[in-house]
Amino acid sequence: MAEIELPSPIVAKFGGTSVADFEAMNRSAAIVLSNPDVRLVVLSASAGVTNLLVTLAEGKEPEHRAFHLDEIRRIQYAILDGLNDVPVIREEIDRMLDNIAMLSEAAGLATSHALTDELVSHGELMSTLLFVEVLRQHQVEAQWFDIRKVMRTNDHFGHAEPEITTLKELTHHLLLPRLNEALVITQGFIGSEAKGRTTTLGRGGSDYTAALLGEALNAKRIDIWTDVPGIYTTDPRVVPNAKRIDEISFEEAAEMATFGAKILHPATLLPAVRSDIPVFVGSSKDSLAGGTLVCNKTTNPPLFRAIALRRRQTLLTLHSLNMLQARGFLAEVFNILARHAISVDLITTSEVSVALTMDTTGSTSTSASLLTTSLLTELSSLCRVEVEENLALIALIGNKLSQACGVGKDVFGVLDSFNIRLICYGASSHNLCLLVPGADAEQVVKTLHGNLFG
The missing domain is CATH 3.40.1160.10 (Acetylglutamate kinase-like)
Known part of the structure; x- marks a missing residue:
C-alpha cells in the first residue's frame, strides 16, 4: 500500500x-x-x-x-x-x-x-x-x-x-x-x-x-x-490567586521549568523549538477551561512573566586567600567539580570566596546528595568549605530584565524583612534568582507575586 x-x-x-x-x-x-x-x-x-x-x-x-x-x-x-x-x-x-x-x-x-x-x-x-x-x-x-x-x-x-x-x-x-x-x-x-x-x-x-x-x-x-489547566504566574498551591498565562514563549517556559515549575520539563520543549511547533497545556479534568499555548514568540512580552520555586537547595561557599590577585583558582575548582560530574547552577564571587549551588535539573539527585565525602575532601585541600542546606531558589522569569530600570525597586523594595543568601542577576535577560532560607520561601513568593502581579 x-x-x-x-x-x-x-x-x-x-x-x-x-x-x-x-x-x-x-x-x-x-x-x-x-x-x-x-x-x-x-x-x-x-x-x-x-x-x-x-x-x-x-x-x-x-x-x-x-x-x-x-x-x-x-x-x-x-x-x-x-x-x-x-x-x-x-x-x-x-x-x-x-x-x-x-x-x-x-x-x-x-x-x-x-x-x-x-x-x-x-x-x-x-x-x-x-x-x-x-x-x-x-x-x-x-x-x-x-x-x-x-x-x-x-x-x-x-x-x-x-x-x-x-x-x-x-x-x-x-x-x-x-x-x-x-x-x-x-x-x-x-x-x-x-x-x-x-x-x-x-x-x-x-x-x-x-x-x-x-x-x-x-x-x-x-x-x-x-x-492543571495551563501554566500559571506561580504555583497556585502557594498563591491561590495566581493567574493563568494564556500565551508564553518557549524561552520563558523553559526558564520556568529549569527553575522548578513542574508543568513542563525543559527537554520537552527542545524538539518543538527546533521545528517551531506550538505546545498547548490543558487539564484533562476540565478540557473546556482553556489552557496555555507555548510558542516561539509572543506579542508584547511583559517585563515579569512568572515566579518559579525550587526547594531543597544547598549553598557551597569556598574561601581562600589564594584567590586574592591570583590566577587559576576558579579553574581548579571547576576541574574538581567536573571530575565529580557536578554542574554548577548559580555562582557569585568575591575577592576571596566563591558561592555556588549545584544544578540538579533532570536528575533524581538533590544538590545535597551530590556533595560526597570525596568531593568535599578534594575541595578542602584547596580552600575552606562551608555547606548550608535547607535553602530555596526563587526565580523571577521575564523579558529583558537585565536592561530594565527599576527592577531592583520592584523586587528588593518589598523584601526588606527577609534574609537573602545569594542573588544572581544580569547573566540572563530572562531571570533574576534569589536564594533564601527554605522556611521563608513561600512567604517570599507570596510577597513578590502580590507586588509584581497584583
Whole structure:
C-alpha cells in the first residue's frame, strides 16, 4: 500500500493523572474524540504505577514485593472492571503482571539499570493497552503501537538519549502509514537501544516522546493534557490567586521549568523549538477551561512573566586567600567539580570566596546528595568549605530584565524583612534568582507575586 502523507496532525499526550482510572480514561478519550486532527496519542503510566515499579526495581524483600504487586494489580484491574467483557486484554494485562513479578524477583537477587528500565516500562505498556480498549468501546478504530519500534536510543539506561535521525526515518516508515488507517495509541517515556533492550528517557520522558514524535511528523501542535489547566504566574498551591498565562514563549517556559515549575520539563520543549511547533497545556479534568499555548514568540512580552520555586537547595561557599590577585583558582575548582560530574547552577564571587549551588535539573539527585565525602575532601585541600542546606531558589522569569530600570525597586523594595543568601542577576535577560532560607520561601513568593502581579 502506498504511503499517504497526512496533513500536519496533532499529537496529544496524557499524563498519569489523566489515565489514572476508568473515569479519567473516559474523560481523556472524549478529548481525543472531540478533535479529528488528533491522530497520535502518547500516554504515561496510570498515576502511581511508575513509583510502584521503581520501588520493585530496588530489590525489596518478598513480602514488600507482594504488597506493591497487589497495588499495581488493583489499579489496573479497576480499569479493566469498567470495561465490557475483554478476555483478551485481561489475559494480556495478566501476562504483563506476571512479567513484573518475575523481573522484580530478579531485582531482589541483583538489580541493574537495564533491568529497572525493563521493569518500569510495563506501566506505559499496560495503560496504552487499556486506553485502546476504552476508545474501541466508544466505537473508534484505535490501534496500539509499540513505541520501541521507532524510539531508538543509546544505552544510557534510566536517562537514554534518542537517536533523532533514526527516529524520524522509522516514524515515517512504520508509524505514519498507521495514522492514515486509525487513531494510534503509543507509550511515552520508553524506547529501545541497538540490542533491542528497553530504555527509559528519564524525567519528563512522556512529554519528550510527544514532542519528538511531533517533530518527526511535522505536527501542527502538541497537546499536553495534565491535571492543571495551563501554566500559571506561580504555583497556585502557594498563591491561590495566581493567574493563568494564556500565551508564553518557549524561552520563558523553559526558564520556568529549569527553575522548578513542574508543568513542563525543559527537554520537552527542545524538539518543538527546533521545528517551531506550538505546545498547548490543558487539564484533562476540565478540557473546556482553556489552557496555555507555548510558542516561539509572543506579542508584547511583559517585563515579569512568572515566579518559579525550587526547594531543597544547598549553598557551597569556598574561601581562600589564594584567590586574592591570583590566577587559576576558579579553574581548579571547576576541574574538581567536573571530575565529580557536578554542574554548577548559580555562582557569585568575591575577592576571596566563591558561592555556588549545584544544578540538579533532570536528575533524581538533590544538590545535597551530590556533595560526597570525596568531593568535599578534594575541595578542602584547596580552600575552606562551608555547606548550608535547607535553602530555596526563587526565580523571577521575564523579558529583558537585565536592561530594565527599576527592577531592583520592584523586587528588593518589598523584601526588606527577609534574609537573602545569594542573588544572581544580569547573566540572563530572562531571570533574576534569589536564594533564601527554605522556611521563608513561600512567604517570599507570596510577597513578590502580590507586588509584581497584583
